[in-house]
Amino acid sequence: MDQLNLFPNMNTEVFSKLTSAELLEKNKYLLTFDLTNELLIKKDKVLYSEEFVECINEMDFKDYVFAYFLKLEISVETYLASFKPIHDEGTYHCTLIPLDEYKQMVHKDDCYKATVYYVEGSIKQKVYYIKWSNKCESIRESHVELPLVSSKKEMSTLLNGVLEEVNIKAFHVLDVGQGSSNIINYENGEGEEKYLFYDIGISLHSTRDPDYSRYMGLYESISFDIFNTLIISHWHEDHFLGIFLDQSGELFKKTWVVTECSGTWNAKRLCYINSLCGNLMMIDNGLTGLLYENTNLSIYKGEQPKKKSIGYRNGSGLYLYFKKGSDNLLALGDVPYDYAQSLLTKSNSRSLKVDTLIVPNHGSILQGNFIEPRLSMKTAGFDISNAVISAGVTSSQHPNYETLSELFAKGFNTLRTDVECKVFNEKDITIEF
Numbered sequence: 001m002d003q004l005n006l007f008p009n010m011n012t013e014v015f016s017k018l019t020s021a022e023l024l025e026k027n028k029y030l031l032t033f034d035l036t037n038e039l040l041i042k043k044d045k046v047l048y049s050e051e052f053v054e055c056i057n058e059m060d061f062k063d064y065v066f067a068y069f070l071k072l073e074i075s076v077e078t079y080l081a082s083f084k085p086i087h088d089e090g091t092y093h094c095t096l097i098p099l100d101e102y103k104q105m106v107h108k109d110d111c112y113k114a115t116v117y118y119v120e121g122s123i124k125q126k127v128y129y130i131k132w133s134n135k136c137e138s139i140r141e142s143h144v145e146l147p148l149v150s151s152k153k154e155m156s157t158l159l160n161g162v163l164e165e166v167n168i169k170a171f172h173v174l175d176v177g178q179g180s181s182n183i184i185n186y187e188n189g190e191g192e193e194k195y196l197f198y199d200i201g202i203s204l205h206s207t208r209d210p211d212y213s214r215y216m217g218l219y220e221s222i223s224f225d226i227f228n229t230l231i232i233s234h235w236h237e238d239h240f241l242g243i244f245l246d247q248s249g250e251l252f253k254k255t256w257v258v259t260e261c262s263g264t265w266n267a268k269r270l271c272y273i274n275s276l277c278g279n280l281m282m283i284d285n286g287l288t289g290l291l292y293e294n295t296n297l298s299i300y301k302g303e304q305p306k307k308k309s310i311g312y313r314n315g316s317g318l319y320l321y322f323k324k325g326s327d328n329l330l331a332l333g334d335v336p337y338d339y340a341q342s343l344l345t346k347s348n349s350r351s352l353k354v355d356t357l358i359v360p361n362h363g364s365i366l367q368g369n370f371i372e373p374r375l376s377m378k379t380a381g382f383d384i385s386n387a388v389i390s391a392g393v394t395s396s397q398h399p400n401y402e403t404l405s406e407l408f409a410k411g412f413n414t415l416r417t418d419v420e421c422k423v424f425n426e427k428d429i430t431i432e433f
């Protein structure tokens with residue numbers, strides 16, 4: 001890893017590409033840039049070469065399962081003034097400036113403090129100042145075509161062959177810190193025990209979160225071979241970074257149901273390897289609403305307006321609705337309530353009543369919540385509806401105070417992974433069916 005010069009000790013130029021711009025509370029943007037350098041570009045060239053396709057079984061593809069990126073928080077004003085005009089879908093030169101070199105610099109304008117990450121089996125990070133310069137025209141990306149699922153009919157045909165019946169037994173919301181990871185345990189039509197992942201994230205705050213070793217320990221204890229399907233709600237690191245921790249390579253042999261990864265280097269690597277070793281179902285971004293229905297499970301995709309900025313991924317994510325007998329559960333990923341309106345056709349009313357709501361976007365402020373508890377604490381005897389929040393140490397408010405008070409006012413009993421799992425020393429919050 002050292003010879004790749006990922007965390008240089010002197011000013012070093014790398015290449016960057018904006019992959020996500022999320023508006024946080026407090027009028028801040030969280031920007032994510034995928035990074036690469038000359039040596040990683042060479043690595044990618046091997047991955048995307050024809051020789052690699054021919055030798056995939058003999059070659060250790062795990063050498064190519066890595067993510068290199070940076071995250072920074074900036075004010076909305078700076079973002080609009082300095083970043084938006086220059087950071088389109090292109091690749092830009094940028095310089096990583098170590099802190100001690102930054103201190104000695106005379107002209108410190110246009111330098112931004114950011115955390116650089118490298119993930120390959122474990123998560124490594126270092127703080128740098130970053131200075132962006134001109135657009136880079138010389139990097140020619142490998143043109144691999146990843147097949148897209150472009151109709152709901154195609155999606156049904158493909159998924160029916162994989163999932164058969166999904167007779168859900170339990171939905172586990174794992175405690176992974178600031179991130180989202182859920183395991184669904186179900187029986188298929190033949191009564192066989194099956195598992196699927198809905199997101200497989202882990203917190204990036206490995207230095208700030210005192211519980212970090214717990215999350216790592218959790219992933220180390222999971223045998224990935226028992227899973228048949230991996231559904232990734234959207235390509236944000238806090239929802240997919242766990243894939244890079246799978247040392248066995250088992251996850252790559254599974255069926256993946258994912259949204260488009262265009263515009264990223266890190267997610268594209270994963271999807272490409274899955275397309276060779278497993279079964280990739282990448283859903284065309286043009287498809288929205290109800291995509292798939294099974295006995296107990298419906299899969300939806302968010303209805304994000306087209307005018308949203310390139311880096312905005314939350315709204316077009318995949319979300320799940322389970323119904324078994326009289327029980328139901330809704331897991332929204334990071335899809336805001338407004339973008340999940342298709343659910344209302346199911347309920348034929350202005351609100352949807354749920355027993356368990358997996359609260360979207362870790363409990364950040366989201367407008368237009370039409371979700372109501374089906375069994376309110378106020379009206380029902382012992383039965384209550386739960387709202388589960390996947391939360392952890394972060395710089396923004398996840399969960400936000402307003403979200404918590406809204407859920408409480410509606411009559412939800414709120415369960416948070418960062419509180420519940422710590423108090424009872426559990427690895428997850430389990431909803432049984």
Ligand SMILES: [Zn+2]
Nearest residue numbers: 236238334361
């Ligand atoms: Zn998230």
